[in-house]
Amino acid sequence: xxxxxDSSKSPRFCGTRTFMRLEQVRTxxxxxxxxxxxxxxxxxxxxxxxxxxxxxxRDFSVLLRPYNPDQDINIFDYCSGVDYGxxxxxxxxxxxTYENIVSELDKILxxxxxxxxxxxxxxxTLGHLRAFAKKYGPVALVHxxxxxxxxxxxxxxxxxxxxxxxxxxxxGLLDVDHSIQVGMRGPLYGPEDIQEQRDLGFKVITMKxxxxxxxxxxxxxxxxRVGDKPVFVSYDxxxxxxxxxxxxxxxxxxxxxxxxxxxxxRGLDGLNLVGFDLVEVLPSYDSGEITAxxxxxxxxxxxxxxxxxxxxxxxxxxxxxxxNLPIGKH
Numbered sequence: 001x002x003x004x005x006d007s008s009k010s011p012r013f014c015g016t017r018t019f020m021r022l023e024q025v026r027t028x029x030x031x032x033x034x035x036x037x038x039x040x041x042x043x044x045x046x047x048x049x050x051x052x053x054x055x056x057x058r059d060f061s062v063l064l065r066p067y068n069p070d071q072d073i074n075i076f077d078y079c080s081g082v083d084y085g086x087x088x089x090x091x092x093x094x095x096x097t098y099e100n101i102v103s104e105l106d107k108i109l110x111x112x113x114x115x116x117x118x119x120x121x122x123x124x125t126l127g128h129l130r131a132f133a134k135k136y137g138p139v140a141l142v143h144x145x146x147x148x149x150x151x152x153x154x155x156x157x158x159x160x161x162x163x164x165x166x167x168x169x170x171x172g173l174l175d176v177d178h179s180i181q182v183g184m185r186g187p188l189y190g191p192e193d194i195q196e197q198r199d200l201g202f203k204v205i206t207m208k209x210x211x212x213x214x215x216x217x218x219x220x221x222x223x224x225r226v227g228d229k230p231v232f233v234s235y236d237x238x239x240x241x242x243x244x245x246x247x248x249x250x251x252x253x254x255x256x257x258x259x260x261x262x263x264x265x266r267g268l269d270g271l272n273l274v275g276f277d278l279v280e281v282l283p284s285y286d287s288g289e290i291t292a293x294x295x296x297x298x299x300x301x302x303x304x305x306x307x308x309x310x311x312x313x314x315x316x317x318x319x320x321x322x323x324n325l326p327i328g329k330h
Contacts, residue, residue: 002031003076003221004066012062017055017073018083019118019299020064025082028111031077033306035116036104037086038277040097040299043077043123043160047249053295054086054118056247061296068304070266074101075307078314084108088288094123094159101127102134111137116302117304118295121249122149126168128277131146132232133173136274138177138209140229141202142222144264145236146185146252148197148204159248161280169200176201180225182218182264183207185241186252186254207254219267230274233302235265237280237295247286256292257291269308272326276302 004021018024019035027036037054047070065072085102090096101124108115109131117128122145132139143149147162150169154160159167163180170172181197185207188194197204203225210218238248241255256264281295 002080002082003077005065007062007065017058017062019061019296020083020303021057021062022081022083024085026084027082028108028113031081031113031228032310033081033114033116034084034108035081035118036108036119036128037118038086038124039086039102040089040091040094040120040124042092043094044249045120045154045162045283047285049282049284050119050121050249051089054285056283056286056292057118057281057295057299058083060292061299063213064296064300068126068300070262071269071304071308073304073307073311075303076194078307078310079303081303081306088301089120093292097124097128100133102218104132105131107238107291114277114306116299117275117277118299119277119281122154122236122279123159123161123164124279125277126159126164128275129164129168129173129232130171132230132275133289136230138172138175138196139274140226141168141180142176142226142231142268142271143179143181144183144208144232144234144239144261145181146183146238147236147250148181148202149236150197150200150202151193165202166200175229178226178229178231179203180205180222183210183255183262185254210256215263215267219264222268223271226271228272232274232298233268233276235276235278235298237278237291240294245291247282247284247291248280249282250280258297261294262297262301265273265305269305271328273305273309278302282301
């Protein structure tokens with residue numbers, strides 16, 4: 001069983017920086033989840049520096065503790081996990097980077113381990129989805145973002161951080177009938193931008209609609225849309241308002257608070273979750289590590305979702321074993 005160091009016994013500033021002070025072991029044995037960085041940022045259209053995000057997030061994550069009071073669970077009572085380190089990327093070469101991503105994720109998914117991936121810019125998600133589609137077939141997508149990332153190209157380039165989900169649909173990686181995008185806002189090139197997301201098959205809830213519907217109704221729509229399909233969650237940190245996540249490449253005002261951002265992650269419990277990524281943290285613009293606080297906390301909620309799923313499985317096994325006992329042996 002792999003779990004973090006106890007920071008009440010070992011000071012947080014001691015040791016090599018890993019996510020949540022987990023063991024840094026490149027293994028898929030005896031683990032339920034792995035945390036891995038994907039430090040690629042040369043498909044960003046404006047600010048760059050997201051390559052430094054995985055370590056930036058790790059640096060703050062040492063403050064995290066294993067008990068999640070909002071979900072009432074001690075994570076490591078139910079699951080084991082490690083900091084897998086970073087997947088090797090090729091700066092400036094997105095296609096070789098995709099090959100590396102798929103190759104490494106194949107090893108993880110082969111063992112039915114849940115990857116939780118830290119970007120990097122949002123272009124890396126196409127590589128993630130290629131690997132997940134190999135394992136599960138087309139997967140459902142829950143996508144939190146201020147942008148739809150379904151543009152056809154940037155500067156004539158088809159593989160940028162604003163294009164991954166159009167490419168994913170074209171490649172047949174997504175079950176769009178069970179996919180949903182939440183939080184879109186800000187100025188666009190034209191009204192067709194949101195409509196193109198819907199034309200590709202996505203259900204889209206813009207930020208204006210989020211505010212009208214309210215949290216409970218948004219989560220209800222997410223669960224109804226996804227159903228029991230294997231689902232990948234992609235969380236762009238610019239889903240949050242820049243007041244709560246200033247360290248990002250293309251901030252848009254009018255977004256959720258950090259509390260709301262955590263609630264949307266928590267509300268995914270009960271879905272058939274198979275993998276996660278969090279992208280677009282940009283350390284050089286992160287005043288006071290505000291964005292790192294939010295990002296590490298969202299990833300903590302993603303780990304919690306793995307633990308909750310494992311707890312349900314264990315409780316189901318216990319119930320089944322009791323039901324199978326001979327009469328009088330309960």
